[in-house]
Each structure stands twice: as C-alpha cells, then as structure tokens.
Amino acid sequence: MAPPTVVVLFDVDNTLLDNDRITADLTQYLDREVGPAHEREYWRIFDELREELGYADYLGALQRYRLAYPHDSHLLAVSHFLVNYPFADRLFPRALDVVRHAGQWGRTVILSDGDAVFQPRKIEQSGILSAVQEQVLVYVHKEQELEDVEQRYPADHYVLIDDKLRILSAVKAQWGARVTTVFPRQGRYANDPEALRTFPSADLTIDCIGDLLRVDQSRLFPAAGHR
Structure with missing residues (x-):
C-alpha cells in the first residue's frame, strides 16, 4: 500500500x-515620523479596519489615515517603510x-x-x-x-x-x-x-x-x- x-x-x-517585532518596529517608526498622537491614531484606524475586515490590513489602515490627514507630509515615508521592511530579518x-x-x-x-x-x-x-x-x-x-x-x-x-x-x-x-x-x-x-x-x-x-x-x-x- x-x-x-x-x-x-x-x-x-x-x-x-515575528509579527510582534514588526509591529513594534512600525510603532517606533510612526512615533518618530508622525508623533505619538498620530501614531496612536494610526493604530486606532488599524484596529477599526481589522474589526471590519476580519484581518490585519497595514496598507489599508495607511490609506484610511491618509483620508483623515491628507496633508501629512510623512505619509510616503511610512509607506516606504512598510513596503521595504526587511522581513527576512524577522x-x-x-x-x-x-x-x-x-x-x-x-x-x-x-x-x-x-x-x-x-x-x-x-x-x-x-x-x-x-x-x-x-x-x-x-x-x-x-x-x-x-x-x-x-x-x-x-x-x-x-x-x-x-x-x-x-x-x-x-x-x-x-x-x-x-x-x-x-x-x-x-x-x-x-x-x-x-x-x-x-x-x-x-x-x-x-x-x-x-x-x-x-x-x-x-x-x-x-x-x-x-x-
């Protein structure tokens, strides 16, 4: 047989x-680029979107953040950080x-x-x-x-x-x-x-x-x- x-x-x-480490790195980056208040706002939007969709959507949360803060000049830097993150290191x-x-x-x-x-x-x-x-x-x-x-x-x-x-x-x-x-x-x-x-x-x-x-x-x- x-x-x-x-x-x-x-x-x-x-x-x-290690997704927890990726999240921690993103939090640190957001804190530096957009400040603590907007960093917390990004994660609020992230959690709201995850509740709606049923899964984590980092880029989708960034798009929704953009709608709320269309003149934030740091947006492209955050996008670049996400897309080019060294995932193999995690x-x-x-x-x-x-x-x-x-x-x-x-x-x-x-x-x-x-x-x-x-x-x-x-x-x-x-x-x-x-x-x-x-x-x-x-x-x-x-x-x-x-x-x-x-x-x-x-x-x-x-x-x-x-x-x-x-x-x-x-x-x-x-x-x-x-x-x-x-x-x-x-x-x-x-x-x-x-x-x-x-x-x-x-x-x-x-x-x-x-x-x-x-x-x-x-x-x-x-x-x-x-x-």
Whole structure:
C-alpha cells in the first residue's frame, strides 16, 4: 500500500515570522515620523479596519489615515517603510529550516489570513514563498475555507501549525482526526490568558517553531499510519 498523503499547513504571522517585532518596529517608526498622537491614531484606524475586515490590513489602515490627514507630509515615508521592511530579518530562528524539514513529511503549504497585497509581499520578501515552492493560500478567514484548501491540496492527513488556538480549534472541529494541530507558544496571541482558558489544547504544543526539528513523527501522525 502507498503511504498516506500528507499536507503540512504553516501559518505565517507569529508562527514563522515575528509579527510582534514588526509591529513594534512600525510603532517606533510612526512615533518618530508622525508623533505619538498620530501614531496612536494610526493604530486606532488599524484596529477599526481589522474589526471590519476580519484581518490585519497595514496598507489599508495607511490609506484610511491618509483620508483623515491628507496633508501629512510623512505619509510616503511610512509607506516606504512598510513596503521595504526587511522581513527576512524577522523570521523566527530555524523557521525556514523547519519548513524544509517538513517537506520530508509531505507537501508544505502556507495557510494565512491577510490582505491581497501586503501579506503576499511579506511571504515573498521573507523567503517563505520560495521555501514552500510558491504554494501559498491567503484568505480572509482561513478556518472558513477548508473545503477550498482540500480541493487545492487533497491529502489523507493534514498538519496545521498556527499560533492561534482559536484557529486550531476551529479546524480541529471540522477535520477531526484527519488533522494534527500544532501550537507554537510564540507571540501575544499564543500567550493570551483568555484564549488559553477558552479553547482546548492543540494536539501538540511546542515552545518555538524550531522545536519541530526535534519532534518525533509519531507525535504528528498518530492515526495516519505515516512512514
């Protein structure tokens, strides 16, 4: 019998890429370029837009900020900072090694939420795009798109690696034993006490993404009969 087919799904922000550090860098830059009051206003607009859209939209928030402050001469500098940010410098240690290592288990695919411009650029400029051979899915709400994921990347078993227990729980509820959920305790969402109380534990919890290099395959495929 042929071994079961496996697809390994990686989240991006705070899973492979230290998004909290990117946010901190942007906050510092805004504070310097537009001042503390306008920096806070940008993040207010950002949070408002995220509530409307369901995902983070850094460039969209900047566009909305522009409507409120059309004569702010620092706007182009902030745009340049975002578009040319050195995302490869914010990869978690051994993140790309983990992606390549996971290629031994099955097909590796990025499964992310986000906008249609900035999120793909982050994935490309960080080196993640080439590490997964350009296999990337970016949705508004990825946990609601599992049927599409299955059609594009059919498999007997999935491994989902994500820093949000909410996402892991939602996918587990739909795929059940067909998915192994992996929870790297990285970033603010992974350490949110309310989320830790609200959602069940993942199948596997690790301290950092690099720990996957040392995880025995039997812990990832307990029911899949994987080689």
